[in-house]
Amino acid sequence: MASWNVEFLQPQDASAIKPNRALVILNQPFSEGLFHRLWNSSKWHCCADGGANRLFDTLTPSQRPLFLPDFIKGDLDSIRNDVKEFYISRGVPVVEDPDQDSTDLMKCVSAIRDKEVREQAEYDIILLGGLSGRLDQTVHTLSYLHKLRKTRKHVFAVTDDNVGWVLDTGEHTIHIDHSVLGPTCGLLPVGIASTVLSTTGLRWNLTDHESSFDGLVSTSNHFLPNEPSVWIKTSNAIWWTAELRACT
Numbered sequence: 001m002a003s004w005n006v007e008f009l010q011p012q013d014a015s016a017i018k019p020n021r022a023l024v025i026l027n028q029p030f031s032e033g034l035f036h037r038l039w040n041s042s043k044w045h046c047c048a049d050g051g052a053n054r055l056f057d058t059l060t061p062s063q064r065p066l067f068l069p070d071f072i073k074g075d076l077d078s079i080r081n082d083v084k085e086f087y088i089s090r091g092v093p094v095v096e097d098p099d100q101d102s103t104d105l106m107k108c109v110s111a112i113r114d115k116e117v118r119e120q121a122e123y124d125i126i127l128l129g130g131l132s133g134r135l136d137q138t139v140h141t142l143s144y145l146h147k148l149r150k151t152r153k154h155v156f157a158v159t160d161d162n163v164g165w166v167l168d169t170g171e172h173t174i175h176i177d178h179s180v181l182g183p184t185c186g187l188l189p190v191g192i193a194s195t196v197l198s199t200t201g202l203r204w205n206l207t208d209h210e211s212s213f214d215g216l217v218s219t220s221n222h223f224l225p226n227e228p229s230v231w232i233k234t235s236n237a238i239w240w241t242a243e244l245r246a247c248t
């Protein structure tokens with residue numbers, strides 16, 4: 001049984017930093033509140049190309065030196081010159097990978113993989129962005145995390161509206177902090193022919209019910225306010241999404 005807790009979404013102080021959590025900032029808008037929660041709960045930070053513009057523009061000039069990424073990587077067709085010069089002058093490695101068969105998101109994950117090999121460690125990954133904006137990029141995120149499940153346990157995509165990740169075949173308990181998550185959630189059979197689902201803790205539960213893109217897709221479901229967790233059993237990998245309440 002896998003147990004999931006998205007404690008990195010909670011407001012927290014520096015003591016909540018998880019040493020093996022990596023944040024990848026993508027090139028999509030995000031609120032300052034969400035940014036601070038995710039940055040503060042991660043030990044290692046990188047920007048996918050134009051994600052560096054988002055980081056730079058979110059911060060005031062006096063904040064910028066306090067939030068330096070460990071790395072900026074991509075084909076570098078989106079990072080602005082002023083942003084690139086600022087981070088280079090502060091010693092941040094800006095790594096150009098011109099490959100046009102892989103996305104900047106994939107390039108950052110491969111940098112994390114290199115780091116894991118060097119350190120003999122395993123990192124949880126949080127993507128800031130990836131579930132909104134261009135549909136091709138969004139579907140790329142859905143597909144990429146679906147494929148990554150075979151080699152990595154914990155990869156989350158977070159935007160101001162949603163957190164989502166892939167639940168692999170088996171049983172899962174998801175701890176729900178109702179001050180952070182809700183009221184809605186979804187189970188999306190993306191990248192699979194079908195799955196058989198059972199759930200508890202939701203307003204509309206399923207019992208050994210088939211779900212597929214061609215058939216039932218559980219969207220606009222609701223958490224039950226007094227239930228501390230949701231239980232899901234799935235016969236195939238499925239995307240789980242939960243709505244995020246506004247960060248204060």
Ligand SMILES: Nc1ncnc2c1ncn2[C@@H]1O[C@H](COP(=O)(O)OP(=O)(O)OP(=O)(O)O)[C@@H](O)[C@H]1O
Binds near residue numbers: 074129135
């Ligand atoms: N419009 C968008 N909608 C959704 N996600 C985006 C969008 N633009 C960028 N991203 C995400 O941010 C990452 C970095 O984006 P950037 O703008 O630097 O590069 P890109 O050339 O648009 O994307 P890529 O080179 O990865 O195809 C992308 O890999 C993608 O994950």
Ligand SMILES: Cc1ncc(C[n+]2csc(CCO)c2C)c(N)n1
Binds near residue numbers: 104
């Ligand atoms: C069949 C196929 N479709 C699209 C692309 C384009 N592409 C995919 S990833 C990427 C990098 C963007 O920084 C680019 C340009 C390709 N190479 N092959």
